[in-house]
Amino acid sequence: MFDTMMRLFHMGSPPTVPKGKTTVRFGMLGAARIGPAGLILPARSHAEAVVVAVASRDTAKVTAYAKKHRIPRTYDGTNCYESLLKDPEVDAVYIALPNGLHHSWALRALNHGKHVLVEKPMANTAEECRELISLAESKGLVLLEAIHYTFHPALQRFKEIVASGELGAIKRVKAEFAVPSIISGLFFLKDDVRFDFSLGGGVMMDMGVYSLSAIRYVTSNNPVKVGEATAIGHAGDPPNIDKSMNAHLVLPSSVSGDLYVDFSMPGWGPFGMIPRALKTAIIVELEEGTVELSNFPLPHIFNTITIRPKVGKKRTESVYRFKDGRGEEWWTTYRYQLEAFIDRVQGRSPQTWPSSDEPAIQMEWVDEIYRAAGMPRRPNSVPIAPSN
Incomplete structure (x- = not known):
């Protein structure tokens, strides 16, 4: 019971470690409920990961979300996702939008030269998955479906x-x-x-x-x-x-x-x-x-x-x-998953x-x-x- 309580404490309040020069800078498409567990908290304890931006069409929601989770930049309004993808200080995106939007925005992110960590399922159909996989391989980018367990x-x-x-x-x-x-x-x-x-x-x-x-x-x-x-x-x-x-x-x-x-x-x-x-x-x-x-x-x-x-x-x-x-x-x-994703982006096994x-x-x-x-x-x- 004590071990479980300590694990839960550290999961909710992981140590924030200094970031290095090769840190992978993440932008989040969607101010989603899964965001803190899926990326924000794991990134705090990784020396090569940081969340720098979040996008949501709802201005009030994304402003409150960024403030709560200490994310420095926000994008809102109709073109918020596209604006984030054009941000030169974003290296990778985490897509936590509804299933039916995964393929379209992962496709757009890859075409903007961003690595992609996308919530499961990667897309609505096998054909759409293969299109994303082929595009990522042709561009030398990392694409990962978040089957985190x-x-x-x-x-x-x-x-x-x-x-x-x-x-x-x-x-x-x-x-x-x-x-x-x-x-x-x-x-x-x-x-x-x-x-x-x-x-x-x-x-x-x-x-x-x-x-x-x-x-x-x-x-x-x-x-x-x-x-x-x-x-x-x-x-x-x-x-x-x-x-x-x-x-x-x-x-x-x-x-x-x-x-x-x-x-x-x-x-x-x-x-x-x-x-x-x-x-x-x-x-x-x-x-x-x-x-x-x-x-x-x-x-x-x-x-x-x-x-x-x-x-x-x-x-x-x-x-x-x-x-x-x-x-x-x-x-x-999610922290183990992030470790693997960053290793892949950085050219490690x-x-x-x-x-x-x-x-x-x-x-x-x-x-x-x-x-x-x-x-x-x-x-x-x-x-x-x-x-x-």
């Missing part, structure tokens, strides 16, 4: 145990990420963009990206097919927006993968009055036992890897830094880095799950006017 040592240790052969071959993987209805209001606004089909909304495009990538990550495989999928529609747009999704995936060697995500799990008991617990686990069944990781989306807050062999004693591990000493106990998944086609492959399987559930794939991203 894969940079944390707990996930890598979990995968190492599964792949070690200690408990034999994988038979089944289950990844769950679901929020009970009693607390969903704390995470999702009533008019949340996650419920807007035109902006790439839906639970599969949000929490589902984590559960799907977790199955692919821990097995080091892509599905062969989606066996079946069942969605429950959101009240505001039930034909198009999924508020929960169950999917059964068939992977190579007859390995099965089960995915469950839910924006708002109903309670149980009389009238659903008894709330359910938050679901955030990956469970891998192997020939000789199981391995489970608790809290895989945010393992920096707490995590437990539980190894249950069919023969022998159960054991547990909690992992917050790498065996070679890299990282700190209090580093978040990151501790880990995804394959360039990872975001496109991910979106192909998101589309397949929607197809199997009888729902449309998300529309192409919202286009923006040509630059002046």
Whole structure:
């Protein structure tokens, strides 16, 4: 409990370290709620990262946001994003806009010569992802989709145990990420963009990206097919927006993968009055036992890897830094991700880095799950006017 409290303290108030001459200067497109956790706080403790600008169409919002988070420059109004991209003192951009705007503004940022860290999913379609990947490669720029949990040592240790052969071959993987209805209001606004089909909304495009990538990550495989999928529609747009999704995936060697995500799990008991617990686990069944990781989306807050062999004693591990000493106990998944991003920008080899086609492959399987559930794939991203 003490260790958890200390980690939480340092996460919320990380040390501010001096910045060097080669510091990567970030601009933020969107004064988003994820911004502090996703970039602002991690950058404070990195000697080569600093947030110098933020853009939002809402003048009052961006002014208050910049003041609160000590960001020196703001851009507001209709052309605020373009103005930030033209700033010669911005080297990289962090895009935390609605899903349907990721592709257009990442494309524009790359064409302005900026490195791009974009929130997941990178774009609404696999084709759009490939366009961005190709453009970044042609310009020698760094492009990263923020599947942040894969940079944390707990996930890598979990995968190492599964792949070690200690408990034999994988038979089944289950990844769950679901929020009970009693607390969903704390995470999702009533008019949340996650419920807007035109902006790439839906639970599969949000929490589902984590559960799907977790199955692919821990097995080091892509599905062969989606066996079946069942969605429950959101009240505001039930034909198009999924508020929960169950999917059964068939992977190579007859390995099965089960995915469950839910924006708002109903309670149980009389009238659903008894709330359910938050679901955030990956469970891998192997020939000789199981391995489970608790809290895989945010393992920096707490995590437990539980190894249950069919023969022998159960054991547990909690992992917050790498065996070679890299990282700190209090580093978040986003801080580890920033470390890798800066390494890549500076020409160093990151501790880990995804394959360039990872975001496109991910979106192909998101589309397949929607197809199997009888729902449309998300529309192409919202286009923006040509630059002046």
